[in-house]
Amino acid sequence: MATMQRTMEQAMDRDEMEEGSNCPMPTQDITLNLKNRAKAITSAAYGPENPKLPNRAFWAKKADAWDVSERDAKTSLCGNCAAFNVSDDMKECIAKGIGMDADPWGTIRLADLGYCEIFDFKCSASRTCSAWVVGGPNTGEQEGEMEEGEMEEVEMEEVEGEDD
């Protein structure tokens, strides 16, 4: 397993905010979102693809990477990651990007969507990645939560690379 030590800025192409709004571009541009999601998959093993399945191999790798039991590994999800932004403003951005023709709020609720401030893409609360950060989610309401953009400066240390 490769160990990566690099800054978020080095890890990701920096996205820009949508012109004239406070929404990150990946929330409005599905191609950019998919590009960043692919980076999260290749560099930090974001997954599993279908969280409703047992995904034993996936969780075994995560447990190995974090040096914890598989049971404990399964408790570290996007849904409780400090990089997972589920503020009302961000959900508005996600809904706007999905488009009002597609029942955006139903989609957000069913997929339990938020925005990953590290890899800059819409992610699901029931997934995880090797860059998981304790203390989330970021609801935008609690003191001490990282402001949008601050997470980009967090240094990725000891992110255990995986092949899937």
Ligand code: SF4
């Ligand atoms: S950094 Fe956190 S929110 Fe982003 S994909 Fe990884 S676990 Fe999910």
